[in-house]
Amino acid sequence: MSKPRRIEDLADELISDILSFLLGYESPSPEPSPTSPHGSPPDSNGKSAHAYGEESELDRFRLVCRRFKRIATPQKFPRFVLRFSSDGFRRLEDLLDMQLACHVRYFTYMVRPFYQGSGWSHILDGIDVDDLPVEAVHRRRLQDQRAIVNANRDLLLLRRAMAAFPSLHQVKLLRLQDEADERLLDCIHERSLGGTARLDWEPACTRAVTNLSISLLESNCNAVKFVGPQISPEATVKLSQVPSTSLSALGARLTSLDITFHSAPNLSTLMATVSSTFRDFFLAAKNLTAIHLKFPANAPLDLALEQFFHRLQWKRLRTLSIQGWRLGSEEIIALIRRHRRQLRDVRLASIYLRTGRWRDILSVLHDEMDHLERIDLRGIDYASHFDANSNAITTTANGNGAGNSQTPTLAIVVQPRPNLPPHKAGPDDQPGSTRRRFSDATLENLGNLPVDKLGDDGASVPHDHTLSWEAWVLASQRNNVHQRI
Numbered sequence: 386m387s388k389p390r391r392i393e394d395l396a397d398e399l400i401s402d403i404l405s406f407l408l409g410y411e412s413p414s415p416e417p418s419p420t421s422p423h424g425s426p427p428d429s430n431g432k433s434a435h436a437y438g439e440e441s442e443l444d445r446f447r448l449v450c451r452r453f454k455r456i457a458t459p460q461k462f463p464r465f466v467l468r469f470s471s472d473g474f475r476r477l478e479d480l481l482d483m484q485l486a487c488h489v490r491y492f493t494y495m496v497r498p499f500y501q502g503s504g505w506s507h508i509l510d511g512i513d514v515d516d517l518p519v520e521a522v523h524r525r526r527l528q529d530q531r532a533i534v535n536a537n538r539d540l541l542l543l544r545r546a547m548a549a550f551p552s553l554h555q556v557k558l559l560r561l562q563d564e565a566d567e568r569l570l571d572c573i574h575e576r577s578l579g580g581t582a583r584l585d586w587e588p589a590c591t592r593a594v595t596n597l598s599i600s601l602l603e604s605n606c607n608a609v610k611f612v613g614p615q616i617s618p619e620a621t622v623k624l625s626q627v628p629s630t631s632l633s634a635l636g637a638r639l640t641s642l643d644i645t646f647h648s649a650p651n652l653s654t655l656m657a658t659v660s661s662t663f664r665d666f667f668l669a670a671k672n673l674t675a676i677h678l679k680f681p682a683n684a685p686l687d688l689a690l691e692q693f694f695h696r697l698q699w700k701r702l703r704t705l706s707i708q709g710w711r712l713g714s715e716e717i718i719a720l721i722r723r724h725r726r727q728l729r730d731v732r733l734a735s736i737y738l739r740t741g742r743w744r745d746i747l748s749v750l751h752d753e754m755d756h757l758e759r760i761d762l763r764g765i766d767y768a769s770h771f772d773a774n775s776n777a778i779t780t781t782a783n784g785n786g787a788g789n790s791q792t793p794t795l796a797i798v799v800q801p802r803p804n805l806p807p808h809k810a811g812p813d814d815q816p817g818s819t820r821r822r823f824s825d826a827t828l829e830n831l832g833n834l835p836v837d838k839l840g841d842d843g844a845s846v847p848h849d850h851t852l853s854w855e856a857w858v859l860a861s862q863r864n865n866v867h868q869r870i
Contacts (some may be wrong), residue, residue, distance in 0.1 A: 399474040430727040462488040467546075468561070469496040469593070471529045474542050481542075486549035493557045494543075494597065497566070499589040500527045502581035522565045540596045547604035554608075556601070558593055560586060561616040570758055586647070591620040595627075598635050608672070610641035618649045618656060632662065633669035642670070643677035645708070648684040648694075660692040671701050675730075680709030682735035682764055685771075698723045704800050706732035706761070714741025718749050725753050732761035732817055741767040744841040750858045751836070760858050761817025762851040770845035818855040831860040 419581060434859065462485045467473050473495075480486055505527055512520040534537050547553070573582070594613070601609065624632075649655060667673075678693065680686040690712060702724050731750065743765065750760065820828065831853075839857060840850055 455776075464491040464493070466493040466495060469494070469530075469533065469539065469589075470526070471532065474533065474538055477542050477546055481545055481549055486546060487551055490552050490554040491557070492550065492553060492555070493545070493559060494593060495559045495561045496589050496593045497526065497561045499585040499592075500530055501583050501585040504582045506568075507572060508582055510725070512569075519565050519568050532786050534592075539592070540599065543596050543600040544603055547600040547606060550604065550606060553604075553606045555610040555612060556597060557612040558590075558597065558616075560590070570574055587617045587619040587623075590615075590617040591623050594620060594624065596770075598627075598631070601638060602631065602634055607638050607869060608640050609638055611639055611643065612641075612677075613644040616644045616646050618646050618652055621659055621662075622655055624750040625659045629662075629665040632666045636666040636668075636670035636673045637672065639670055640672050641675040641677075641704075641761075642673060643675065643706075645677075645679040646681070648681040650820050652680065652684060653687045656686060656688055656690060660695075662840060663693045664695045664697075667694060671699065672701060674701050675704035676702065677704070677706040677707075677708075677732075679707065679734075682709045682779050683775075685709045685735065685737055687711045690720055694720060696723075700727065702727055704728070704730040704732075706730075706734070707736065708732070708734040710735075711737050711739050714738055714743070714745045717746050721746075721749055722753065725749075726755045729756055730759040730817070731757065733765060734761055734816070735764035737766050737768040737771045742843050743767075743840060743846060744836045744839060746860060747839065747841075747854055748836050751861045754861075757858070757861075759815065759817045759819050760855045762855055763816065765851060766846045767844060818852070818859065820859050823856045823859070826855055826859040831857045834860075 462480075465477070465480060466484075467477050480489075500523075509523055509527075510521050570584065594616075646652070646656075676699070686709060688710075690707075690710075696719075705720070705724065705728055717733065717736070721728070733746075750757065796798075834857060839854060
């Protein structure tokens with residue numbers, strides 16, 4: 386009679402898979418730490434797990450035996466969030482000293498706008514007595530900033546960290562701003578205390594991007610995704626002073642670039658000055674599988690696509706996402722056609738056509754894409770209609786006009802697939818639509834519809850048209866054939 390198998394007889398990989406299944410409900414907290422990188426999710430009774438002893442099921446699993454601790458440790462420390470503060474860098478030192486950095490795959494760097502200019506002592510002294518806690522917070526943050534910058538502590542520790550992150554998969558830079566910042570800004574404005582003093586994101590962003598870049602270049606990290614949802618355009622202009630060889634070396638290490646620029650005065654003029662910088666960077670970034678280049682939807686960039694992309698082609702590119710741009714249809718078509726064989730995901734959110742027709746772009750997406758799986762047309766329109774709407778909103782806000790006129794809607798009923806919420810993009814909840822979003826009947830009805838029946842009048846794009854257009858693109862018989870192969 387064979388000996389019964391026990392859990393300790395299973396391979397490490399199988400135990401790890403079982404652990405992943407058991408921890409499926411536990412989502413990481415927004416700020417992991419070296420000793421507690423995951424949050425304490427509530428149980429079904431609303432009580433947190435640490436009320437029963439250990440912080441989480443993962444912690445309890447690690448206490449079973451040395452083998453379980455070894456298997457579970459990589460799942461306990463996959464993320465690290467670093468705040469630009471003395472406490473934050475102390476936590477990073479703890480992680481490095483505990484030799485746990487080797488497990489980090491997702492690194493998030495959270496930075497506040499810098500205190501710039503002079504007269505901060507006078508400004509903080511002028512805060513109301515009722516806001517003394519706010520004064521103490523800002524005095525501590527100001528002291529932190531000066532100590533870190535003067536000692537160059539941020540760069541020193543970022544260098545150590547990147548060198549200790551052999552499994553690094555993603556770097557994210559986030560801007561921090563909280564209620565204490567808002568109250569300080571209100572106080573400065575109300576009392577005219579500012580003078581030359583200001584909270585400024587540009588120098589903070591510039592320093593963060595520069596130090597992250599230096600640290601990545603000195604590390605062995607070679608396949609990294611960079612995410613920056615609040616990048617300062619002025620900081621990008623300053624990066625144009627970096628030697629092109631350094632930018633090229635950095636570009637070669639990235640597999641994904643996902644950046645969203647803040648609105649800024651003369652945004653188009655600012656970005657035009659870094660055209661050659663993007664050329665050098667993108668020319669070297671041959672391993673990119675995803676490009677997300679986004680500007681504010683309410684302040685779109687008025688600059689040609691090729692001033693960024695320079696007619697380059699990325700053989701591995703699977704996702705192309707642009708947002709907040711005034712463009713001609715021929716520019717978009719040229720970029721898409723260069724990548725029609727490899728693109729799986731095309732996102733054209735808040736793109737406003739100044740020349741050409743959306744029907745021409747839709748035809749290319751419908752007829753020429755080899756493997757398109759997702760399409761996002763949120764907020765698209767024509768530039769003239771966008772401008773008229775913007776002016777009407779301004780006029781109405783000033784009490785001098787009425788609202789927008791009604792535009793005829795498209796007489797195509799799009800049925801979402803049963804049991805899939807209409808606002809959901811799919812199982813991974815990414816923006817845009819996949820075939821899963823639509824019922825089979827909808828895709829079948831749209832499959833042979835000619836483009837001139839889509840209701841594109843060349844003047845405006847009603848909001849309810851975009852979903853129908855996404856469905857029409859995905860209903861392409863060409864797409865169906867490739868999915869069956």
